[in-house]
Amino acid sequence: MRRRRRNRLLMVVFLVLGIGVAVAFTLNAFRQNILFFFTPSQVVGGEAPLGHPFRIGGLVAENSVQRSEGSLEIHFQVTDTVNSVKVVYEGILPDLFREGQGIVTKGTLDPTGVFVASEVLAKHDENYMPPEAEHALKAAQTLKDN
Amino acid sequence: MWDWFHRLGSPKYFYGFAGALVPWLAGLCVILFAVGLYLGLVIAPSDYQQGDSYRIIFVHVPSAWMSMFVYVLMAIFAAIGLIWRVKLTAILATASAPIGASFTFLALATGSIWGKPMWGTWWVWDARLTSELILFFLYLGFIALQTAIPDRQTAWRAASILLLVGVVNIPIIHYSVDWWYTLHQPATITKFDTPSIHLSMLIPLLIMAVAFKVFYITVLLSRARAEILDRERKTHWVQDLVRSEQI
Numbered sequence: 001m002r003r004r005r006r007n008r009l010l011m012v013v014f015l016v017l018g019i020g021v022a023v024a025f026t027l028n029a030f031r032q033n034i035l036f037f038f039t040p041s042q043v044v045g046g047e048a049p050l051g052h053p054f055r056i057g058g059l060v061a062e063n064s065v066q067r068s069e070g071s072l073e074i075h076f077q078v079t080d081t082v083n084s085v086k087v088v089y090e091g092i093l094p095d096l097f098r099e100g101q102g103i104v105t106k107g108t109l110d111p112t113g114v115f116v117a118s119e120v121l122a123k124h125d126e127n128y129m130p131p132e133a134e135h136a137l138k139a140a141q142t143l144k145d146n
Numbered sequence: 147m148w149d150w151f152h153r154l155g156s157p158k159y160f161y162g163f164a165g166a167l168v169p170w171l172a173g174l175c176v177i178l179f180a181v182g183l184y185l186g187l188v189i190a191p192s193d194y195q196q197g198d199s200y201r202i203i204f205v206h207v208p209s210a211w212m213s214m215f216v217y218v219l220m221a222i223f224a225a226i227g228l229i230w231r232v233k234l235t236a237i238l239a240t241a242s243a244p245i246g247a248s249f250t251f252l253a254l255a256t257g258s259i260w261g262k263p264m265w266g267t268w269w270v271w272d273a274r275l276t277s278e279l280i281l282f283f284l285y286l287g288f289i290a291l292q293t294a295i296p297d298r299q300t301a302w303r304a305a306s307i308l309l310l311v312g313v314v315n316i317p318i319i320h321y322s323v324d325w326w327y328t329l330h331q332p333a334t335i336t337k338f339d340t341p342s343i344h345l346s347m348l349i350p351l352l353i354m355a356v357a358f359k360v361f362y363i364t365v366l367l368s369r370a371r372a373e374i375l376d377r378e379r380k381t382h383w384v385q386d387l388v389r390s391e392q393i
Contacts, residue, residue: 008229015310023314036272036327057327094266096195104329121265126334128200129344130191 037104043115044083050109056085057104057123065099078103078115089117096122155234157374158383164367171364178357186350193347202260204351208358210253213281214316216246216362220288221313224306236302237377239309240292241369245362247285254278265329273322274330277315284312298377 027034037057038048048054061077061084068074072091076099077084087105097103102125107117129137153159186204193200220239227235257275258268269275288305295301323332334343343351378384 005229012225012228012310015307016313019311019314023318027318031326034273034326036270036329039327092266095199095263096265119267121267121270121329123329124196124264124331126331127342128193128203128334128347130346131194132191133344134194 039080040078040085041080041083043085043109048109053106053108053118055104055106056087056115058084058102060097060099060101060103062099078105085115086113087115087117087120089120091118091120093120094122096124155232157233157237157378158381160234161371161374164371168364168367168371171360171367175357175360175364178353178360182350182353182357186347186354190347190350191344196264199260199263200347202256204354206253206256206260207351208355209249209256210278211355212358212362213246213250213253213278214319215359216242216249217281217284217309218313218316220246221309224309227302228306228310236298237370237373238366239288239305240302241366241373243285243289243292245365245369247282247289249358249362250278250282250285254282270329272328272330273326274319274328277319277322280315281312281319284308284315287312 037055040056040058042048043056048056056078058078058080061079064075064077064084066075073088074090074093075086075088078087079085087107089105089107097120102123104121104123105115105117106119106121107115110116154163182204187201190201192198220242223235223239223242226232227239254275257278261270262268288308291308292301292305295304320333322328323330375384375387
């Protein structure tokens with residue numbers, strides 16, 4: 001009886017470990033496909049696919065947002081602080097869209113290297129704080145920088 | 147201690163034990179929800195970026211945690227059931243499944259409602275969202291598999307194996323935001339660093355997390371009692387119980 005119980009224990013352990021290893025290999029093999037977006041450096045480096053849609057993730061570069069009069073067209077640069085890519089988009093932006101905000105945008109790269117976006121999503125970070133705490137944080141940062 | 151533990155494993159004893167516990171837990175649950183929701187929705191300050199929309203985390207985050215917690219617990223029941231053949235494990239896992247599925251659904255639904263204004267989309271196929279959806283299907287699969295096989299013992303054994311196979315999804319859900327680039331943000335609280343959430347928001351969130359856990363235990367125990375009565379309906383003690391209730 002003890003022996004049968006031990007065998008069953010081993011069976012359960014091997015089942016879980018076996019599936020775990022199999023899934024780990026599979027996910028590793030599909031690594032590229034699970035990535036939700038490319039970084040601007042990868043795009044500049046030519047890793048992103050040309051001719052069919054993909055996503056770029058990064059920060060909206062400071063002072064790069066240009067809205068046009070009379071239409072929803074907007075020009076901005078998305079950056080990973082090393083490289084940046086020019087993006088043009090026409091449509092409704094999410095609430096969190098602003099300069100310095102992380103975003104993920106979907107579209108295609110045109111021959112001149114401008115990314116024509118069909119969708120812009122804001123990527124929220126993991127920080128939650130009241131506005132006063134953010135002011136305090138910024139004040140402390142400028143104090144440190146000076 | 148061991149003796150008590152062994153007796154608890156018998157459905158009859160567990161039925162009485164759970165019955166005595168449920169009213170207390172239900173009361174505690176109501177208090178925790180009242181305090182947690184009040185602190186979260188009224189007292190906690192609004193967020194510096196999201197304003198008041200962030201308050202959905204007081205439901206979203208605990209239900210997402212619970213969706214994984216319940217699954218792990220069910221997988222542990224499955225392992226114990228397969229190895230030691232404890233009757234109670236099947237009852238507890240069966241009673242847990244719809245609750246876990248509901249938590250998963252709630253996490254997906256609230257996330258979607260938050261995602262539309264904040265991200266700009268209801269749904270994206272990124273690793274976190276997709277793996278959570280798979281978890282939902284695992285719950286449904288477990289329920290379907292167990293109801294599809296008429297013999298209870300065979301059903302439970304087959305469903306246990308499904309539970310153990312599916313447990314691989316849990317670390318994937320948790321680490322998806324670190325392993326891959328996803329739209330969903332990385333963990334705020336369950337990281338070794340200090341949590342990146344202000345204390346005035348963290349406290350209601352933790353109270354809500356405890357409230358959800360107590361809610362789960364309360365519902366689990368009541369559902370398990372009903373499940374015990376159904377499974378043991380041919381035994382003397384259940385028939386005696388029914389007879390004495392009728393008088």
